[in-house]
Amino acid sequence: MLRLSRKHNAILIYKRPDALGMLRKAKDYVTWGEADKEVLSVLFKKRCRPQGANELTARYLKERLQVPSIERLVQAIERAEIPLSKLREAGISPVFRLHPPKGGFKGALKRSFADGGELGDRGAEITSLISRMI
Numbered sequence: 001m002l003r004l005s006r007k008h009n010a011i012l013i014y015k016r017p018d019a020l021g022m023l024r025k026a027k028d029y030v031t032w033g034e035a036d037k038e039v040l041s042v043l044f045k046k047r048c049r050p051q052g053a054n055e056l057t058a059r060y061l062k063e064r065l066q067v068p069s070i071e072r073l074v075q076a077i078e079r080a081e082i083p084l085s086k087l088r089e090a091g092i093s094p095v096f097r098l099h100p101p102k103g104g105f106k107g108a109l110k111r112s113f114a115d116g117g118e119l120g121d122r123g124a125e126i127t128s129l130i131s132r133m134i
Contacts, residue, residue, distance in 0.1 A: 003095050004030065010043070010130065012087075012094040014080050023121075027112070031119050033126025039134075040074045043096055046134055051091035064090035098133040 002022055003011055013019045015034070023032050035043075048056040050064075061067045065086070067076065076082045084094050111117025113125070122129070 002026065002030070006097070008098045008100055008133065010047075010096040010098055010133075012077065012084060014084070027120045029119070031113065031122055031126070031129070033122035034124060035130055036124070036127050037071075037074050037078060039127045039130050040077065041070055042134055043130065044070050044074065047096045047098065048092060050093075053091075056092065064092075098130070101129060101132040103132060 002013070003009075004026075023030065044056055050056055050060060053060050056070065058069050061070065061073055065073065065082070067073045067082075073082070087094055105118050107113070108117040110119070112120040113122050114120065
């Protein structure tokens with residue numbers, strides 16, 4: 001249900017009780033946290049491939065979502081003003097394919113983040129991992 005079909009994928013979900021419950025069920029297999037605006041904007045610029053276009057541009061956003069720029073889209077997503085289903089209808093998938101992290105993983109892959117591993121809730125530390133994977 002999280003749409004994570006491969007390794008090194010990232011998805012966007014809003015912080016709701018049902019989504020957090022799914023993440024807690026999958027805590028032994030995934031890592032998650034709250035990304036900041038800068039990382040989200042870079043993620044949309046570099047790793048987003050909308051349907052029928054090679055890259056996400058301001059013109060594409062203006063035609064499909066009536067949003068003037070990627071930065072405004074990130075602000076709207078941060079405030080939960082745009083439902084993720086509307087992104088899918090506009091041809092923008094909330095699933096991003098990433099590279100393995102540059103420099104490798106820093107901890108054990110089978111331990112939780114609190115115990116010095118890589119899995120589970122990272123909080124704001126997710127931004128450093130995503131920036132190494134973009």
